Amino acid sequence: MSITIKRLAQELNLSVSTISKALTDSHEISAETKQRVIQKAQELNYKPNPYASSLRGRKSKTIAVVLPEIADSFFSLAINGIEEAASEKGYHVLIYLTHESFLKEEAMLKDFQNGRVDGILISVSRETAGSTHIQEVIDRGIPVVFFDRIREDVSTAKFTTNDYESSYNATLHLLEKGCRNLSFLCISRDLLISNSRIQGYQQALKDKNMPEAETAVINCTNNAEENYRMIKALLSGKQRPDGIIASVEKLTNPVYLACQELQLRIPQDVKVLSFSNLETAPLLNPALTTVTQPAFDMGKAAANLLLKCLQKKHSILGKDTQVIPSTLIVRQSTV
Amino acid sequence: MSITIKRLAQELNLSVSTISKALTDSHEISAETKQRVIQKAQELNYKPNPYASSLRGRKSKTIAVVLPEIADSFFSLAINGIEEAASEKGYHVLIYLTHESFLKEEAMLKDFQNGRVDGILISVSRETAGSTHIQEVIDRGIPVVFFDRIREDVSTAKFTTNDYESSYNATLHLLEKGCRNLSFLCISRDLLISNSRIQGYQQALKDKNMPEAETAVINCTNNAEENYRMIKALLSGKQRPDGIIASVEKLTNPVYLACQELQLRIPQDVKVLSFSNLETAPLLNPALTTVTQPAFDMGKAAANLLLKCLQKKHSILGKDTQVIPSTLIVRQSTV
DNA sequence: CTGAAAGCGCTAACAA
DNA sequence: TTGTTAGCGCTTTCAG
Numbered sequence A, B: 001m002s003i004t005i006k007r008l009a010q011e012l013n014l015s016v017s018t019i020s021k022a023l024t025d026s027h028e029i030s031a032e033t034k035q036r037v038i039q040k041a042q043e044l045n046y047k048p049n050p051y052a053s054s055l056r057g058r059k060s061k062t063i064a065v066v067l068p069e070i071a072d073s074f075f076s077l078a079i080n081g082i083e084e085a086a087s088e089k090g091y092h093v094l095i096y097l098t099h100e101s102f103l104k105e106e107a108m109l110k111d112f113q114n115g116r117v118d119g120i121l122i123s124v125s126r127e128t129a130g131s132t133h134i135q136e137v138i139d140r141g142i143p144v145v146f147f148d149r150i151r152e153d154v155s156t157a158k159f160t161t162n163d164y165e166s167s168y169n170a171t172l173h174l175l176e177k178g179c180r181n182l183s184f185l186c187i188s189r190d191l192l193i194s195n196s197r198i199q200g201y202q203q204a205l206k207d208k209n210m211p212e213a214e215t216a217v218i219n220c221t222n223n224a225e226e227n228y229r230m231i232k233a234l235l236s237g238k239q240r241p242d243g244i245i246a247s248v249e250k251l252t253n254p255v256y257l258a259c260q261e262l263q264l265r266i267p268q269d270v271k272v273l274s275f276s277n278l279e280t281a282p283l284l285n286p287a288l289t290t291v292t293q294p295a296f297d298m299g300k301a302a303a304n305l306l307l308k309c310l311q312k313k314h315s316i317l318g319k320d321t322q323v324i325p326s327t328l329i330v331r332q333s334t335v
Numbered sequence C: 001c002t003g004a005a006a007g008c009g010c011t012a013a014c015a016a
Numbered sequence D: 001t002t003g004t005t006a007g008c009g010c011t012t013t014c015a016g
Helices: A005-012 A016-023 A031-043 A050-057 A073-088 A102-112 A132-139 A163-176 A192-207 A224-236 A249-262 A295-311 B005-012 B016-023 B031-043 B050-057 B073-088 B102-112 B132-139 B163-176 B192-207 B224-236 B249-262 B295-311
Strands: A062-067 A092-097 A119-122 A144-147 A158-160 A182-186 A217-219 A243-246 A271-275 A289-292 A321-323 A327-329 B062-067 B092-097 B119-122 B144-147 B158-160 B182-186 B217-219 B243-246 B271-275 B289-292 B321-323 B327-329
Touching: A005 A016, A005 A031, A016 A031, A050 B050, A062 A073, A062 A102, A062 A295, A073 A092, A073 A295, A073 B092, A092 B073, A102 A132, A119 A295, A132 A144, A144 A295, A158 A295, A163 A182, A163 A192, A163 A243, A163 A271, A163 A289, A163 A327, A182 A192, A192 A217, A217 A224, A224 A249, A243 A249, A249 A271, B005 B016, B005 B031, B016 B031, B062 B073, B062 B102, B062 B295, B073 B092, B073 B295, B102 B132, B119 B295, B132 B144, B144 B295, B158 B295, B163 B182, B163 B192, B163 B243, B163 B271, B163 B289, B163 B327, B182 B192, B192 B217, B217 B224, B224 B249, B243 B249, B249 B271
Parallel strands: A062 A092, A062 A119, A119 A144, A144 A158, A158 A321, A182 A217, A182 A243, A243 A271, A271 A289, B062 B092, B062 B119, B119 B144, B144 B158, B158 B321, B182 B217, B182 B243, B243 B271, B271 B289
Antiparallel strands: A092 B092, A289 A327, B289 B327
């Protein structure tokens, strides 16, 4: 059986409330008593039951992180940032993966209405086209902070990167390097970040008076084999692009593999650029030009804001969108 | 204010206990009443407070996952497996990162003595040389399952891979390809997996009557720059190895980068092999030969065992070590 | 089949 | 400065 406050009280001939106050260093307890209590608590290896205090105090010191997946450098790094921020402040981190399923995401947010977590960090799934599930949780008084895959139709704090701009610049870079027939691989039209990247891409083409081919923006699916087939088809077609922008990291592999299989040389035949945080980007064959996102910082900043809000009495979250810029790192795949 | 059972009881003119039983589908409640209760619960969007039931029932439906880090394909994949297993069974997953610090790991395990989690999955830090912190938690009745970085001195269930054997085979492979002066990069002598890999390596050398150079086994640190310097020094030295085995994924980058910088050709000048789950291994320059671990499966299997044990009344965990084999995938870096 | 009541461990008003 | 007491929301005997 676990040691409880009651037990400490018995041992010390004090009341439970005295113990409780002593342990929280209340000013209304004498230094001497505090000393005795703390002493005894250590002696008996007393551990306060977190669920009892959660129930009582209606806060759990726990936050939820909802992500599409984790086999992606971006989210791995983001979790690192989040965990770091949380552990510094004594918070606990629950991880939930949607695997890009809206239904799962919805179910998770429904579940959060029960008070299991004090706050939520979320990067929505590719299928997510509405936000009532998120709004509902906010209406219940549980603060939500978006990061990376944000939704504009929810009025809360958001952390993202300059998707439009970095896509615009990436496109310009490819045009400067001589591309005249680009393709853009995207994962969802519902996702704001995906859309912003598409728009940055399209605007750059427009500004440079480049016609956008019909096949220019390719919708990829959540199925790796299918994507591979599509990309191979794209690269085998008549109108084979001379430059490809992969708007997410995991589309890099199929592009490189398809080029290998089709014996297309990167960058001579096709230039390749990817939004990616792959640590191995410089080691690829050829080294991959990337738009590298501030994953760790975004995670940490988002978590810090959420936690700051949770620690205050009046948990009022700003409604601003904070933009942390990405970096275009040019390597051989586009030179 | 949240909807509670009490509120439901008032609305339906029933007692709280009836509501509680109806919601848990108890046999002692009439079908009709159950119907009404469930109906009303949905109507009012009732969400049971998990901490109240945890407090009452002394189980949290939550497990902790303790990892050294997450910026590593192995652990990312493992978490995927763990999360999948947990969510299937309605469990929640708390993530804790030790960043290879024993002190942090110890503090976390101390904290788990309070009942926040029903069970623990752990892959110990590189600094972890003892296990009393783990034993203590087990003694408190909280089951612990090891995966990957296990410790033999704790009698509980463990999931690992055939480290010795795959290292042995990897070494043989390099010898067959003509290497005569190998180096092995390890991260810790305290870690069983690291030791097993070293021993597999050494045994292979012995079996082939190869002398092991003094510099053969290199202890790497937890500092990336330092490792890079060490590796560069190694590759610039007189006794430059003609083959390197990186016993963990994150040592791949510095090896490749050092080779680039020193203008050493892989595999002609140095063959490189890494224990790694990098998805980009086939795309590296040159494609990397890997010992690929069953990360997802290991995570999922470990989680499943732990959860099965938690769901039973008599939570008796086996004490066996289950070995899920790794795969040697030969690519250009060693041919 | 339904209800009353006790209590999980902790906190915080209110008394003393 | 310390103690008494009433819950937080839920489950579970035990009675009815």
